[in-house]
Amino acid sequence: MTTTLPHFEPFSPDALAHRGGALAEGPVALGSAGYTILNFELATTVLRDSRFQNAALKLMEDFGITDGPVHEFRAHSLLMAEGRRHLRLRTPLARFMGPATVENIRGILREIIQDLAAALDPSAPVDFHGGIDQRLPARVYCYLAGAPVEDAAKVARLSERTLSLLNRDPSLTPVIVAAYDELFAYLRDLVARKRAQGLGEDMLSFLIAQHDAGKLSEEELFNEAAAMLEASSVNTTHQTGLVVWTLLRDREVWQRLVEDPALIPAAMVEVLRLYPRPGVVSRIATEDVELNGTVIPAGSDVHVAVWSANRDPARFENPAEFVLERERNQPLTFSTGSHNCLGQGLAKVEMEEVVRYLVEHFPNTVVVEEGTDIGQAGGRWLVKSLTVDLKP
Template identity: 30%
Template sequence: MTQTGTAVFDPASPTFHADRHAVYRTIRDEAPLLQLPGPVPTIMVSRWADVDQVLRDKVVRMRPVGAGAPPWLGDGAAADMFLGQMLFTDAPDHTRLRRSTTPAFRPRTIATLRADVETAVDARIAVLRELGSFDAVADLAEHVPAAAVCSILGIPEPDWPALIRGAVDFVTILSPLPPPADRLAAAENICRWYLDYFADLVADRRAHPRGDDDFLTALIAQQEAGAMSGNELLVTAHSVLNAGFETTMSALANGLQGLLSDPAQWSALAADPGLAAVAVEESLRWEAPAQLLTRYAPEDLELPSGTVPAGTAIVVAAASANRDDRRFDDPDAFDLARTDTTHLAFSAGRHTCIGAHLGRMELDIAFRKLAAAFPDLHLVAGGEAPREPNPVFPTLRSLPVATS
């Protein structure tokens, strides 16, 4: 826990999980460069101007040169998964690994997937019509991105549920803060399972390649040509799964919560499907799926709120920046009339989320079709919408809704 005046950041506190955005508001106002405990000097940046600059700065790194995995991850599967992540690399490794994943998310691939996504949404709508009331997370938000990204990787449909269920434990390794021991144990177990699963999938694809248009076959060819290590191959394949699922699933659930919390917003979308594009961006701004990011300052960094000294680890509060009233009018409101749809939910600069275009397409299709199919969709009165107690990925566990 760190406190400066009344600005307190305690990610284990019930107060924080009850209203994260109220906590971030206080931090923005009172301690925009908030000192945090850590093995190296660590600060949190929370205002839009500071966060935007940190994410785009070409000197700022993901990690110090030669740094290993965070010590709390140990030296097992979780550390292996961390060290192979493109997300935590800098050039030239980041450039090399990002180039290898580009074919999975290039515009041509995404355009080809559009029909598959529309089919998947239509299929879910047919199921939901029969239910009448349903959980917008388990019955909807988990299905749409799973169908898209598993199609990219050529993963058999019977395997989808197990792969998706593991995401909540996996994202623990992405935290810039030491998680509780039980969460670390669960993360270690799921990381081992993922590495074993993708090792089997890669072995099968090596034995039965699917041609130049198959992403995993192409990735294997790059590994065989020396472009990546064996561990990087497995982790990169999983990274595509995670990038294509977690953010979109969370954004779809968050967007529905925001839209349905004000029935006028949902009615406006039902009356004008063209508002779906705004709904996508507002969903991502209003509740960023990944709320805390990690950076490192190898030299002094001058920000609008002050100086970050060289050698400082930076916790970047993207969710806070997206609700900074110095940047947005009435930032806590979900507003389809908002004209400024800028946000930092997909990060920015060199590390902008590679799956952003795919996620936007899926969200746009889902919002359009759902509003057309269920113009009277509403939150269930008294229904709880609990979130994972994870400061980085506070994903909705459930969102009870009804169609009449």
């Protein structure tokens, strides 16, 4: 059954899809932006069904990016590929990004966090978002990709600007195109330098070696590298902030983490469920598809309301509560199906280590509420500022 809510708009700041309540009307809502899928079961179905294709290319076209290198990149990227081509592009990179790489990075991560934290002055309230959340993912990317550490600020800026497409603000089009142009030029230069210097153990060297072995074309090598760079930082930045903010404000849970840091991974997943950076993941129906008795016509916009699905009472008991012991806790924050997030192992370990750093070094840290601003815009949860009192 479809509920027709003519003004149902999953991207407005106060959208019901991010406040609860919408699901009570039914799992599928039709409104001004198209169809919105609100429950866990149908959200999972849509994300796993290749007849629903990623909306990123259409979003670019809607914003006037209809040809040129940026359009070409998106059209041929991992996100848009399906079937055998997607498998061929994704599988080797996914193996590279597997548990061995992620665990190897843990030690480096601890060093980077220590280094970033050394610049914070714990005798006064600390800008945790600017000092740690916004810097860490790009530093980690530079290590992973084999890029100079001096490039981290550029990487963070390029990730933020390219993915601002998802803000759904057409006035950003020139900024987005300029950021992609800069990103492509940066990667071309980095790859050329790596080829000249000789390959190492890093991700870009891995992709170049795949190309040299005839497994990737030159265009595919650059597309994969660009997909990893755009995704590298901005989502992890905001999700890290949401994790720290939520855990520090629940003092009972925080105390349990201080006493038993082995609980950190479970606590982090529970925050991913409650405050998913991607509150909405969008698709386009490539053919007529029947969903829960409703035929979704070919060409329709279909928005998976991750926030709402992650709080579906049919899937998660007491969905609004933070439950550390939750069983089968697999929220849709990293999506599901063949396009699930390829960097999720890395992102999780980054967030775990930030929490571990606080638990081990500053267990009495508290959030300074007046210096903190968290919300959602365009269906994406974000941290505008997060100030903390770092207390040992």
